[in-house]
Amino acid sequence: MTAHLFTTSSSVAAKVQLLLLSLSVTMAQSYSPAFAQVQVIKMGRGDSQNRENVSQNREEASQQGDAAARAQYDSLVDQYFASAFAFAPSWGTQVGFHQYDKELEDLSLTALKNNEATLIEYRRKFSDPAFLRLPKAQRLDLSMVQANISASLLDLQELHSLNRDPDRYPSLIADSVFSLAKRNFAAVDERLVSVIGRIEKAPALLAAGRANIEPDKVPRIYAEVALEQLPGTIELFKTTIPAAFASANPVLKEKFEKANSKLIAELVSYQTFVKEKILPNARGQFAIGEAAYVKKLAFDEMEDEKLDVILANGYKELRRLQARFKQLAHEINPKVSALECFESIASEHPQPDKLVSSTANVLDRIAAFIEEKKIVTIPSKDRVTVAESPSFMRALTFASMDTPGPYEDTAKEAFYYVTPVESDWDKKRIEEHMRFFSYADLLNTSVHEAYPGHYVQFLWVKHAPSKVRKLLGCSSNAEGWAHYCEQLMIEQGLPAAAHESNYKDKKPEREKLEQEKLELVQIHDALLRVCRYIVGIEMHTRGLSYDNGREFFIKEGFMEKANAERETKRGTKDPTYLVYTLGKLKIIALKAEYMAKMGDKFDQRDFHDRFLKCGFPPLKIVRTEVLDLPSGN
Structure with missing residues (x-):
């Protein structure tokens, strides 16, 4: 899963996209015979050598078409991820691309508008009809990229999390800098140079947060969570990060200490901003509503079951x-x-x-x-x-x-x-x-x-x-x-x-x-x-209150009050944290299908290895590959 605005997969769109994938097989098959028919008209009939040439030309045309589409697709994928990492350099660091280590996200209004336009343009480019000729594996990958774009645009255009969640900004800073401290992927001095680069850019990110956040749209619980998190973030920069680089070059450490002191002061100021400007005016609703919830579930998970059915399945599992x-x-x-x-x-x-x-x-x-x-x-x-x-x-x-x-x-x-x-x-x-x-x-x-x-x-x-x-x-x-x-x-x-x-x-x-x-x-x-499964759906789409959500965890899940509180807070910010149970039930169902297919030849390690070799795509895609189904199933 990607941690920033470039996120994951699909299903209102996924359903449409999988339909497109199923059509692609037919269209790819119809492409080369049309080419061959033209060759027959040109060469005439009755000549066996000509027929062999037609067959060879048809095969070559098909292969060339696939090769050209594949090259175009591979190049576009590389461009897309390069663009994603340029916008979200912290993600680049986390996945192992260290050319982004000195950079930090620019979440200014101008940068966000540019990112939105970039995503819309990539959505257009990835819809090229040439990609209907891609092999099955790449068509499935294509559906993941398209859904990833849709998920990112959903956040920017409808969910507006960067306008509603004051915790996003300091937590992003903490995460991005900590990722440079926790692993020894380079010498300590080299990593400290990158830390300084990010810390020096962090005040601008906090300033973007001040500009982007609309207090009356912030749910009060979001402001409260931000105030709970900020002391830990400040402590990270006071103690953990300096300790991680205690052995670094003294000249570098002096530069770091200067930048770090400024950042700590900015974080304290941001904390005051949240406490005095946001919290008293926080009147937003955390519930995203059913329409957005269905889209999010579709784009993130390629889940297209009706929400009432999904909820009923949750209650059935709860009672069991x-x-x-x-x-x-x-x-x-x-x-x-x-x-x-x-x-x-x-x-x-x-x-x-x-x-x-x-x-x-x-x-x-x-x-x-x-x-x-x-x-x-x-x-x-x-x-x-x-x-x-x-x-x-x-x-x-x-x-x-x-x-x-x-x-x-x-x-x-x-x-x-x-x-x-x-x-x-x-x-x-x-x-x-x-x-x-x-x-x-x-x-x-x-x-x-x-x-x-x-x-x-x-x-x-x-x-x-x-x-x-x-x-x-x-x-x-x-x-x-x-x-x-x-x-x-x-x-x-x-x-x-x-x-x-x-x-x-x-x-x-x-x-x-x-x-x-x-x-x-x-x-x-x-x-x-x-309980997460049910509370997440009901708080965001059925009007369940925060207090009643907490009580649901206590009564139905036999939880301690403190832990129920933590879980309910998480649910306000993570609408689709049903994914644990949703995924478990689908994997159990897939295993049953695979056992029926294999009969006496079923081997559990073979099934689990087949599952894991797919990566971690939406389970619709895993099912297609594990059961070796056509790409539209």
């Missing part, structure tokens, strides 16, 4: 999970309620200062289990580094995976971030937070984030078959895969005591109990995802 949750809890301890049973398991967690080490301990054991059970190929011996979530990310995440870009050749570190407790929290809030990291939850979260979830998929994306597949994708694939893996590993019998060094020596009856506890936790995490 709730029933299983209650059944498991009764089997574990019939003397208490399901929620009390879960809470007793959630209380079994590491001490806060052991969170990172406890998480790291389970990773190698999970990877070994995957190899033993032949679940999926792990295409690298490189392992994940577990670390605390950076301060500027903590307001909206418990755990996350940060992988190097697909074109990063030097710094291959991947970071599995877990969010620690804060020093000013009281005991109650610390306990509520740590209950998310019970030993069973650490296992399940590690499956999701690392093995065989996000990290393994990232390793495959590095070998994806095209530039488009390496750079573009969708969340229902990436998050759907990781969430699917949680259920998969339960089904495969992942040892529930794998956090303990002697987990293989557990007695069968103890292991059975631990397995039930692990599944209960996995089901609880699945309930969180399906």
Whole structure:
């Protein structure tokens, strides 16, 4: 997924685009016979040599047409991404193109208008009829690029996030500079030169934020989230970034300190601006409405199911999970309620200062289990580094995976971030937070984030078959895969005591109990995802209030209040965070189709490898490729 205005894939448009792709097969086939017919008229009939020449000319014409279209398409793709990285240089750094490291996004009104015009022009160019002659794989890639353009234009023309979300600007600065500090892709002095380049441009980005933000269109919750995030961003530049470059050349450090001091002052001033100018006047609605929601789901995920059907599927999965949750809890301890049973398991967690080490301990054991059970190929011996979530990310995440870009050749570190407790929290809030990291939850979260979830998929994306597949994708694939893996590993019998060094020596009856506890936790995490699914749709399209959304997480998902608050805040800014459950359900359905097709020859590692070798495109495209369907299906 791309992190900036150049985003992902499609489906009102995707549906139209897939229709165009299905038509392209017919049109490509009709192209060369028409050419051949002209040759027959010119050469006459009855001559077998002439007929052979006609056949040869027809084949050559078809190949030349494809070759010409392919060359035109490849060139246009290169131009498009060069334009994308010029507009979003932070994304260029993240994917491994370090010629953009000194640059920072220009989000001034003039730059945004120019970007909009550029996107419209690329939309026209990628609609060239010549591309109907592309091979199937490139036609599918083309649909991803076109949807990516549509998603970017949707944000610029209808969602107006840069006018409504004051957090976008400081968080972009933090993310762009931190990306230069966290990986050693170049010498420390070289990276510090790039940091200085970005920091010197950062005040202009904050000024663009002041100019672009329209306070009366800002939802109050967006202003509140910005004020929650800003102290962490300021702290990043006060401590984390200077510490990362402590060994740099003294002359460079002096230049950095001067620019950094100015940026910190600008961030503090921006914080005051949000607090005094935006927050008191923030009267905007966070809900984007059904029309925009359907478009976003279409362009981002190529999802074209009716929204009522999607919502009904979510409620069906919610009820299934709730029933299983209650059944498991009764089997574990019939003397208490399901929620009390879960809470007793959630209380079994590491001490806060052991969170990172406890998480790291389970990773190698999970990877070994995957190899033993032949679940999926792990295409690298490189392992994940577990670390605390950076301060500027903590307001909206418990755990996350940060992988190097697909074109990063030097710094291959991947970071599995877990969010620690804060020093000013009281005991109650610390306990509520740590209950998310019970030993069973650490296992399940590690499956999701690392093995065989996000990290393994990232390793495959590095070998994806095209530039488009390496750079573009969708969340229902990436998050759907990781969430699917949680259920998969339960089904495969992942040892529930794998956090303990002697987990293989557990007695069968103890292991059975631990397995039930692990599944209960996995089901609880699945309930969180399906609550996101429902709350996201209903808050943005059905009038569900923020408070009622929070209560839905607590009542239907059995969540702690603090965590429910965090999840609801996220939903106001991330309308389509249904992608976890949406993707999981579609992958399960695809697996069933593939099993039916293969019969006795079905092999789960083969299926998972086939899935991952596609990259992470919309699941419609994965289905087409895994089942070897015509491109319109």
